[in-house]
Amino acid sequence: MMEVINGHFRYARSRPILQDINLQLGSGELLAILGPNGIGKTTLLRCMLGLLPWSKGKTLIDAHDITSLSSKDLWGHIAYVPQARNAGALSLSGLDMVTIGRSARLGLLSQPGPKDRAVAEEVMAEIGIPHLAHSLCGQMSGGQFQMVLIARALAGEPKILVLDEPETGLDFRNQLIVLNLLESLSKDRGLSVIMNTHYPAHALRISTSALLLHPTDAPKFGPTPDIITAANLQSTFGVEIAISNVSVREHTYPAVIPLQAM
Numbered sequence: 592m593m594e595v596i597n598g599h600f601r602y603a604r605s606r607p608i609l610q611d612i613n614l615q616l617g618s619g620e621l622l623a624i625l626g627p628n629g630i631g632k633t634t635l636l637r638c639m640l641g642l643l644p645w646s647k648g649k650t651l652i653d654a655h656d657i658t659s660l661s662s663k664d665l666w667g668h669i670a671y672v673p674q675a676r677n678a679g680a681l682s683l684s685g686l687d688m689v690t691i692g693r694s695a696r697l698g699l700l701s702q703p704g705p706k707d708r709a710v711a712e713e714v715m716a717e718i719g720i721p722h723l724a725h726s727l728c729g730q731m732s733g734g735q736f737q738m739v740l741i742a743r744a745l746a747g748e749p750k751i752l753v754l755d756e757p758e759t760g761l762d763f764r765n766q767l768i769v770l771n772l773l774e775s776l777s778k779d780r781g782l783s784v785i786m787n788t789h790y791p792a793h794a795l796r797i798s799t800s801a802l803l804l805h806p807t808d809a810p811k812f813g814p815t816p817d818i819i820t821a822a823n824l825q826s827t828f829g830v831e832i833a834i835s836n837v838s839v840r841e842h843t844y845p846a847v848i849p850l851q852a853m
Contacts, residue, residue: 598648623794626804670744672754681729692746734765795845
């Protein structure tokens with residue numbers, strides 16, 4: 592289980608960026624974090640992971656404060672997928688990039704070996720991208736590279752997968768591929784999944800819980816249907832919202848419709 596208790600963050604001599612963050616996430620659950628641009632969603636992920644220190648409060652993993660864990664123990668539990676950027680990985684193949692994810696399971700001075708490469712190949716096959724093994728990351732589409740980054744994270748065999756806007760900038764098809772994969776990882780593999788997203792409909796579609804960051808009011812956390820409501824979205828984003836369910840071929844999908852800015 593991952594838990595944040597009374598999380599606050601501010602840079603020195605600046606106004607508070609995050610206040611009163613409280614949440615829990617168990618195995619097989621998927622948390623979606625939403626809020627306006629500039630509200631601090633990426634900062635929140637970094638604080639939750641210990642990449643930035645909380646000004647007040649703490650993050651617990653299985654009841655242990657992450658500040659008490661060694662780097663190896665911490666990153667043996669967690670994998671982080673930042674927003675997709677491939678400029679620094681132009682010369683790496685997909686397989687090389689995924690194999691890097693094995694470093695969380697290796698000693699400080701150890702290098703990935705044949706077994707680690709085999710694990711990377713298995714992960715790429717499992718999530719449907721074995722064809723990208725020998726493609727250069729710098730020549731991949733945004734959707735392809737995002738899947739490689741997720742495979743890199745999974746190669747470390749984490750219990751908690753954290754993603755920063757994994758579907759942003761992708762076309763409809765690649766958005767669905769990523770969403771379906773994340774839902775499968777939580778439901779079928781029992782991973783705890785945390786994702787920032789700009790898309791309330793995506794949160795309604797796959798997440799079990801949601802955290803809504805408001806510009807002036809306290810954050811709201813709870814089961815997704817209780818948090819991602821038209822009233823809450825309207826208050827948070829300043830947009831009149833309608834939420835409806837669309838039935839297609841015996842399946843029901845949520846639709847979030849922005850009507851007008853307020």
